[in-house]
Amino acid sequence: MNVLEIRNVNKTFGDVRAVQNLQLEVEEGQIYGLLGPNGAGKTTTIRMIMNIILPDTGEIRIFGQPVTLELLRSVGYLPEERGLYRKMKVKEVIRFFAELKGMDRSQIEKEMKHWLERLDLLEWQEEKVEELSRGMQQKVQFILTVIHRPRLLILDEPFTGLDPVNTDLLKDILLEMNRQGATIILSTHLMEQVEKMCDAICLINRGRAVLQGPLAEIKQRYGKNHVLLEYDGDAEFLDGHPLVEKVSDFGRYMEIYLKDEADPQTFLRELTSQVEIFRFELAEPSLHEIFVDTVRRMEEQHA
Amino acid sequence: MRRSWVVVRREFLTRVKTKGFWLGLIFFPIFIVAIFIIPIWISSLKLDKSLRFVAIDFSGQVLDRMEAFLSDTTRSGKRVYVFLRKNLPSPAALEDLKPELNEMVENKEIDGYLVIPAGILDPGRNEKAQLYTKKVTDFILLRRMEDALNQAIQIKRFERSGIDVHLVAQLMKRVDLKTYKVGPEGEEEERGGTFFLAYVLALALYMGILLYGVTVMRAVLEEKSNRVAEMVVSSVRPFELMSGKILGVGFVAVVQFSIWAATMFVLSEFREPMAQAFGVSASAVPALPSVPLDLAVYFVIYFVLGFLLYSTMYAALGSTADSEQELQQLQTPLIFMLVLPILLLSFVIRTPDATLSVVLSILPFTSPIIMPARMAVARPPVVEILSSIVFLLAALLVMVWLAAKIYRVGILMYGKRASLQEIVKWVRYG
Numbered sequence: 173m174n175v176l177e178i179r180n181v182n183k184t185f186g187d188v189r190a191v192q193n194l195q196l197e198v199e200e201g202q203i204y205g206l207l208g209p210n211g212a213g214k215t216t217t218i219r220m221i222m223n224i225i226l227p228d229t230g231e232i233r234i235f236g237q238p239v240t241l242e243l244l245r246s247v248g249y250l251p252e253e254r255g256l257y258r259k260m261k262v263k264e265v266i267r268f269f270a271e272l273k274g275m276d277r278s279q280i281e282k283e284m285k286h287w288l289e290r291l292d293l294l295e296w297q298e299e300k301v302e303e304l305s306r307g308m309q310q311k312v313q314f315i316l317t318v319i320h321r322p323r324l325l326i327l328d329e330p331f332t333g334l335d336p337v338n339t340d341l342l343k344d345i346l347l348e349m350n351r352q353g354a355t356i357i358l359s360t361h362l363m364e365q366v367e368k369m370c371d372a373i374c375l376i377n378r379g380r381a382v383l384q385g386p387l388a389e390i391k392q393r394y395g396k397n398h399v400l401l402e403y404d405g406d407a408e409f410l411d412g413h414p415l416v417e418k419v420s421d422f423g424r425y426m427e428i429y430l431k432d433e434a435d436p437q438t439f440l441r442e443l444t445s446q447v448e449i450f451r452f453e454l455a456e457p458s459l460h461e462i463f464v465d466t467v468r469r470m471e472e473q474h475a
Numbered sequence: 476m477r478r479s480w481v482v483v484r485r486e487f488l489t490r491v492k493t494k495g496f497w498l499g500l501i502f503f504p505i506f507i508v509a510i511f512i513i514p515i516w517i518s519s520l521k522l523d524k525s526l527r528f529v530a531i532d533f534s535g536q537v538l539d540r541m542e543a544f545l546s547d548t549t550r551s552g553k554r555v556y557v558f559l560r561k562n563l564p565s566p567a568a569l570e571d572l573k574p575e576l577n578e579m580v581e582n583k584e585i586d587g588y589l590v591i592p593a594g595i596l597d598p599g600r601n602e603k604a605q606l607y608t609k610k611v612t613d614f615i616l617l618r619r620m621e622d623a624l625n626q627a628i629q630i631k632r633f634e635r636s637g638i639d640v641h642l643v644a645q646l647m648k649r650v651d652l653k654t655y656k657v658g659p660e661g662e663e664e665e666r667g668g669t670f671f672l673a674y675v676l677a678l679a680l681y682m683g684i685l686l687y688g689v690t691v692m693r694a695v696l697e698e699k700s701n702r703v704a705e706m707v708v709s710s711v712r713p714f715e716l717m718s719g720k721i722l723g724v725g726f727v728a729v730v731q732f733s734i735w736a737a738t739m740f741v742l743s744e745f746r747e748p749m750a751q752a753f754g755v756s757a758s759a760v761p762a763l764p765s766v767p768l769d770l771a772v773y774f775v776i777y778f779v780l781g782f783l784l785y786s787t788m789y790a791a792l793g794s795t796a797d798s799e800q801e802l803q804q805l806q807t808p809l810i811f812m813l814v815l816p817i818l819l820l821s822f823v824i825r826t827p828d829a830t831l832s833v834v835l836s837i838l839p840f841t842s843p844i845i846m847p848a849r850m851a852v853a854r855p856p857v858v859e860i861l862s863s864i865v866f867l868l869a870a871l872l873v874m875v876w877l878a879a880k881i882y883r884v885g886i887l888m889y890g891k892r893a894s895l896q897e898i899v900k901w902v903r904y905g
Contacts, residue, residue, distance in 0.1 A: 222709055224709075225887070247709065249706065254702060256703060260489060269706065269707075271478075272710035274478070313706075
């Protein structure tokens, strides 16, 4: 069953076409990544799923039905704009939102203890929200989105503002919830996270889905002629080389796209005659490469 | 419904838990008591030092009389007004003496000097007495001096004309016009309490509606600028959130007003022992005017409806703004509608049955303040009371409908302030 279906959705703000003809399907149990540069339309899409803004045309269904408030209560939503009641104690805030979700008292106390412990916030529970650092406030807000054990989690940029330790903590929790059956949709521009976590992605640019599908498939599609190279010497001859499509140079490390018709073995032989090679690997491109490449090609078409 | 209740409870509890709420509960009654007691207490204070004046009476007949009228005493029982008589041969001699007298005033050896011209007893000559002093702003001192001077001179004039002063005093005695308020139960002595009551009721309604309306507006803006709204509306309808906030603040208002009213009642009941504790005579402290039960009920009805009407508008307003500064400008029309009844209040109280008074007590935006005030002084026909309440309810329903649409969009829109055209669009397509 598809947990989320978006069909032909369009949304215009004034002259800006924020989302155009968006089609999207998320299967149950998936971790789905919404990627895209700033202003691409990720947050608009998420806000439409959450019924905060209405699409101009098209249809959005969750759990196979049109979106209603009742359905949304079984969704955990972490908005991009973070905020809490600053004057309330951490415990009170959590209780308030849990009660809004319809949880009963004993359930709330049990879950609250579990999550405060899990996110290392137990000793802060009696403090006012304003006393907490931004990272801690973000963790409190994360508790609010998961305390009712939602079947579907929608997280808008969940990792921004967290330190590496907490980023890992959050990632582990998400994977664990996913194993327990939760479907997770997250928007991010941190490619590394997506690469490690997501089963499928949708890359959005200028309001359009430009790349979509299971991550493995996408990588395979891009993966044929991608070379990772560690070397020493002068590699300037690669610029404009007949076999090379594109080069990302990091100094002593390079990622090279070969032209479709090029043979990697021929290319390797040519390299050995020019520079000293420590590593030569034919690999799938990183999602970062795919992302930058796709967006760049689109911009070129636009220009 | 249960979820609305969660919002109401949060709003109520977080407000009741603030220091401001408790300080308000305690200090407001203290403030009111202070307003009544302090002026009375101050006016009963006695001076601890005499005032010394050099007195030059060219007529030679006025000063003794005047001194007799100024018999006030200081705390230690001495006379307050002490006149040091000085005889001078002519006004010219006074001119020579003035620099010396001025210097004495300047050095605080004396508090001033009083000059009574020779012809003061002759009404035709229109002579003026003169007081030279530094205490030109002590209006009580100046009044006492002038009164004593005039009384002394009048008596002297009567005596000079051969008229019996005591007879004049008897004949000139003033009579009072006693007023009785006529009502369905007959007549009742009026001591100014009705006027006072109408004013107090109207001011309490005005302040209550404004204060708590603005509280609702702030609460809405807080939720919007905190971005909390977006999370809350994934669990409750925007309308439930809005009404929850209004009701939460409303319950705070009810609790606060009830406690204040109870405190006022207790203070009024025990005003005599309290007044004595402050060393003030009990009769000087005004009693709380007794409020008839039906008026009290109407007060509550109009307060509740007025609060709901205005706080709904305030909630919608709060959702369209992005900052406190914007709100300052946006709420001007609302404040104007609330101030208008207060500006017209004395007119309504004086002529409660004039057309303007009747209209103001039926129009929904002024009726919550005007109708109870009008009811305190007159007995408006039942038709007028009923239509006033019906209009108020109708206006409330329309406002709730409008506000819900504006609020739903406004609360989730960030970054820019909504223009009037946009708000109209929200209402039409919302």
